[in-house]
Every structure is written in structure tokens, then in C-alpha cells.
Amino acid sequence: MKKIFVLGALAAMLASGTALADTSGKKIAFSNNYAGNSWRQAMLDSYAIVTKKAVADKVVGAADVFTTADKEVPTQAAQVQNLILQGYDAIVINAASPDALNGAIKQACDAGIVVVSFDGIVTEPCAYRVVVDFKDMGKQEVEQMAKFQPKGGNLLEIRGLAGTSIDDAIHAGILEGVAAHPEFKIVGSVTGDWDQTTAQKAVATILPSLPDVVGVVDQGGDGYGAAQAFAAAGKPRPTIIMGNRQDELQWWKEQKEKDGYQTWSASIAPGVSTLAFWVAQQVLDGRTDVPHDLLVPYLAFTQDDFEAALPKIPKGGVASHEYTQEDAIAAIKANIK
Amino acid sequence: MLRSLLPALSLALVLIAIAWLNPRAISYFGFSLMLNLAIPIALATIAQMFVIAGNELDLSIGTFVGFVGCVTATWLKDAPLLGVVILLGSIGVYALLGALIHLRNLPSIVVTLGMSFVWQGMAILILPKPGGKAPDWLLALMAFKPPFIPFPIVAALLIAAVVHFGLMRTSYGVILRGSGGNSAALKRAGWSLLRTKIALFALTGLFGVLSGMALIGITTSADANIGNGYTLLSIAGVILGGGEFVGGRVSPIGAVIGALTLALAASPLLTFMHIPPDWQVAANGAILIIVLAARVLISRRER
16 A cells, blocks of 8 residues: 555656746747847747746746847857856757858867757757758749649749758749649749848849739739839739738738739748747756757648737738647647657 | 947957846856857857958848858868868868959949858758757867856957957058058058958958857857848947947957857846837847947047
């Protein structure tokens, strides 16, 4: 009888040990390299909501945010080094470059700091990566396009910020999609920098030199600008893939009400920052089985469900999703294979 | 007197602020971390100082550093000979730019602004996506840990000493500065202004190459956009270090100190101050303006 009691107590201790390990004294810093667009603003907002509650609930000791003034790699590398000096236990990072920060990241790991990267990930093996499958997103764009434009035709591609891994991955996915759907042909490519104004200018410039375009494949943040450019040029409205921005979905809604316009929208949810936060917390919690590469799904909206999401997005913002500790544990579990 | 001490004074002020905010940073480890990214900035600032000494401005130094970084992380590692040839060739391009600007009497701002897009484009061609790896000898050099004094400080002293001797203590250094100070007198004395301009631009290219290599030695890997911020940082560093836009009035020691001050004020100071994220970007700019304004105020009082 006594033995069973002791065993029971032991089991209870073990069970509570995994659920309630003490991270309440741990400090987590967020190193962010850019805050100048709606996506990044939503990312910071989501992060603030989740971490404020986590600190108030004494799950972690502190969760401070540090943003650099420019998109520069050296500035962020210096910032990471300063965070090491500040004595943080973990750094959540949206990196300016996948490779060029590795020196600083390695220094952080060597100092015993847990590094979790997301969105702009780092390739240094000691860091964790919360990765959205951008390549699949690019491929899906063409798959969806094939549904709306079954006859095929000419496509215009809008690229993101040149030289980034995200732009490269989405572009590779789009090329793969076009290879699988030979009825489509990319007749032009412009750089939109994930920004409506830049995209509008770029599309307006290339439009006069293009044959008729049936669809626009892009990277998010550029769909509304592209729509404006087509309208201004008096060209027929093509199927434009959207990127979960409020202005894009609003425009889609207006067009849908007018004549049943169909398209598809996808982007990485800015709230993925909160998922990275919880992953860092889990590692600090003493979990040793967390894979260094965590693949998480992107956030997509279809013809049927985008209108429900629209009212929740702030004007000028982007659709987000705040992750919970349970989401992180589930994501870790899904990636352990 | 105060004027020449000002760069050192502002550096001391920033260091005191950092020591007060985070005493842990004032250590061998702390200085190694805080200052190692100041080395490439100091080299880029020296590069900018040479063109400013000749009354010109180089708006392409940032993207040039990025281009050099991409070459360093790719060809210099995989085919060292080709890498060296390309880097030497790029210094040659700088020398040609100097000749072009002098012969056609073109504004250097326009020429170098154009070149900045050329360097950026070539960097993206070499590395369409970030990657590459620094040569091992470069990594070993930048990770070097000398006894007692952190490597960045040793490097800064060395850079300042070498350039100070070359530009301020040799006779050709006087000629180079004279080409910015009083080119008419120099011409009448029989010196070739074409040659001085070529020399100044080639030196800019040389230090730009050193800056790019040092940067990649620290970051270990390259990115086509890695150096873009260096253009304005380097100009600010020269001015903060006591240089003037015209008149060949520059100071190599001041420029190195200016670069260190900027590197410390922009990043460690800001991080240690715990400014809310919404204000960090603006605070960064505010610190730069305060530091530069102090410099202008004091030097105006001297006159």
C-alpha cells in the first residue's frame, strides 16, 4: 500500500515536472530587424499581446522587444551581441539575413542562449527555425490559379525584396507550379518589395509592354497595388492572388459583391512570432526533444472564408493569428518524427 | 584644441553611458562583442575620408562593401586567385572613376550614386540569395583573441596609426590633402591633380575592400544588401571625427574614433536603454543628431 502511494507521488511529481517547470525567472528578448510595414506591425502587436500576458502570468520573467533602425545585417548582428551582454536566456529573432548573422548567432549559442528564428530564419545549426513552407505557398498560387483560369494564359509575377530567402523560395515555388501547369506562361516579372505603392508603380510601368494577362502571382502586400495599376491602365482585371492584407481582402470583397470575382489569398501569419516565443519557452523549460527545424503551415483564405476574417483585421493591417503554448507543443509534436 | 579633442570626448561620453547602463559590458568579452562590428565601419569611414579629403563624396561605398563581401564569401574562398584579381580589379575601377570625375569635371555625387546601383546589381548577380562562406584564414584572423586588449581595439589603433602616418606625416600625404585644400596652388607647383584624384579614389577602393573583407570575417557569410547602411555611417563618421566636407581637412584618428562612437551610440547604447520598440528607430536617429550637433556647436564656437 505504502509502495503504491510512493509510486503515485513520484508519478505525480514527474507529470507536474513536465507541465510546470520553472521558466518564471527566464528573460526572452526579441530581435527584430524591421518594423516599417503592416505585416511587421501586426507581428509586433501579436507578440506584445501574447508576451504581456505571459509575463503577467509569471510564465516568463521578461519579454523585451528590440527593433533595429534599418534592414541592415551589421546593425542586427551588433544588436544580438548586445543582447548577449544583457544576459538574456533566449533570443527570438526575425533575421535580416539567413547566413550573414551566423557569426553573432553562434556567439549567442556559445554563451548558452537559446536562439529561435522565424520568418527571416538563420541557418546556424545551433539555432531553432520556425519555418513556413514558402515554396509550397508559391506552388499553391499556381495551383489555385489553374482553378480560376482553367484555360491558362499569360501570368505576371510580382517579386518581393531582392536577395532575401523568402523571395527566393516563393519564386522557386511559382516556377515549380508553372512547370506543372504548362498552360501558364510568365510573360513579365517586376519587383514589388511586398509594398502596395512600389508594386503599383512597378506594374504600371511594365503593363504597356505586356500582352493580355490573365493572372498575377505575387508574394503578398502587392495585390491591391497591382489591382490599382490594372484599373488605371484600363486593362481587363486579371485574377490577382492576394496576401491576407486588409486592403487586399477589402478589394476582393468589393469585386466579389460586384460580379462574383474569385481568387485566393495566402501569407505567413505575423503571429508566428508568438509561436517562436513559445518554442523558446519550451526549450528553456528543459525540453530537449524539440527539433531544430519546425515546419508550420501558412495562413490561407479561400472564396468562402475570407469575409469572416476581414472585420477582425485592422485597417491597413494584415490577418494574424496568435498562437498559444498548446499550439507550440502541438507544432513541436507534429515535427518530431 | 577642444575641436581636436571632441571626437575622443564624445566616445568617452558614450562609453560612460554604457558603463552606467550595463556594467557587464565593460570587460574584455564585452568590448570584443560591442566593437568587433565597428572595425568594418572604421575601415569604410577611412575609405570615405580619402574622397572627402579631395573635396568629393562617395555615395557608393556601402554597396561597394556589400559587393566585396559577396566576392569574399564566394570566389575568394573557392578560387582565391580569381577572387584576388576581382578585388584588385574593383580597386582599379575606383581609380578609373577618380580619373573620369577629374577629366570630365563631373560631380562625384552623381557618378558614385550611379556606381552604387552597379555594385549592388553585381552583388545580387554573385549572390542572388544570401549565403557563401568566409575563407578560413579570414575567420581565424577576425576571431583572433590577443592577450589583455580586445582585438577590435588593437585593430582600431593599428588602422588609425597606419593611416595617420601615411596621410599626415608623409610628403605625398600632404599633396593628397592639398588637392582638396588648395588645388590651384598645387597645380601651379607642378603636381598632377589627375594623379592625386586617382590616388585618393584608389585608396578609397582599397579601404572599401578591407572593410568588406573584415565584415565577412565577422559575419562568416554574405548577403548582397549587407553593406548598404555604410554609406551614410561612413560620412557621419568622418564628420564626427572632425573632418570637413571641403578643404582637405580630415583626421584619420578622428575618423576611426568617430566610427567607433557611431557604432556604440547606435546599437549597444540603444539596446541597454530599454526604449520601447515603437521609439527605438527614432531614438537611434536622435542619438546621431545629438552627437553630430554637439560637434557642430563646439567647432563653431572655436571660430
